[in-house]
Amino acid sequence: MDLIFASNNKHKCEEIRAMLNEQYRLLSLEDIGCKEEIPETHPNLQGNALQKAEFIYQKYHKNCFADDTGLEIECLDNRPGVYSARYAGEHCSFEDNMNKVLQEMGNSQHRKAQFRTVIALILNDKKYFFEGIVHGQILTEKHGKDGFGYDPIFLPDGYTQSFAEMDLTTKNAISHRGQAVKKLIAFLKNFNYATK
Numbered sequence: 001m002d003l004i005f006a007s008n009n010k011h012k013c014e015e016i017r018a019m020l021n022e023q024y025r026l027l028s029l030e031d032i033g034c035k036e037e038i039p040e041t042h043p044n045l046q047g048n049a050l051q052k053a054e055f056i057y058q059k060y061h062k063n064c065f066a067d068d069t070g071l072e073i074e075c076l077d078n079r080p081g082v083y084s085a086r087y088a089g090e091h092c093s094f095e096d097n098m099n100k101v102l103q104e105m106g107n108s109q110h111r112k113a114q115f116r117t118v119i120a121l122i123l124n125d126k127k128y129f130f131e132g133i134v135h136g137q138i139l140t141e142k143h144g145k146d147g148f149g150y151d152p153i154f155l156p157d158g159y160t161q162s163f164a165e166m167d168l169t170t171k172n173a174i175s176h177r178g179q180a181v182k183k184l185i186a187f188l189k190n191f192n193y194a195t196k
């Protein structure tokens with residue numbers, strides 16, 4: 001069965017492809033020749049993930065899924081949340097976003113945060129959602145050079161290294177996205193099995 005991942009991120013696509021069995025052929029937006037900007041105008045992760053999946057489903061009539069992730073910081077009323085990618089402005093860098101967060105938090109002692117990923121899947125006209133969460137703290141300064149986004153300022157609970165100091169295998173094993181993808185894969189494998 002063909003399944004489209006409504007994302008332009010090759011790395012994410014490869015990662016998921018490697019986890020799926022041969023019953024599914026995972027296609028990226030590039031594979032289907034979709035060059036359009038997919039709208040993401042909802043005020044929450046679930047709405048955005050579904051909006052992206054529906055856009056592709058309606059246009060290409062193929063089963064598909066999309067993801068959306070946000071960093072939710074308690075003392076900032078869960079900001080940047082759905083606005084994580086462009087928190088510091090339209091063309092901002094990861095550095096700009098982290099600097100804005102650190103500046104807004106100042107030396108607050110209340111540094112609890114979580115990364116949350118929502119995946120929306122549309123399969124044979126039905127909608128399904130999968131969520132992954134990793135809890136942690138926002139550090140007072142950046143630590144580590146690996147990873148992307150807010151990795152240098154996020155310390156997952158139970159660990160002594162920020163996401164940017166960890167090797168990728170460790171990060172993927174505990175991360176928000178890793179957990180949501182695992183739920184999606186388990187569902188697809190079962191679904192596949194049940195329909196045989």
Ligand code: IMP
Nearest residue numbers: 067068069070071084085148149150151
């Ligand atoms: P997306 O929905 O996966 O594109 O994620 C939106 C934004 O959240 C990204 O641009 C990053 O700023 C942030 N983000 C998502 N996942 C991670 C992560 O694993 N580490 C750090 N930042 C992330």
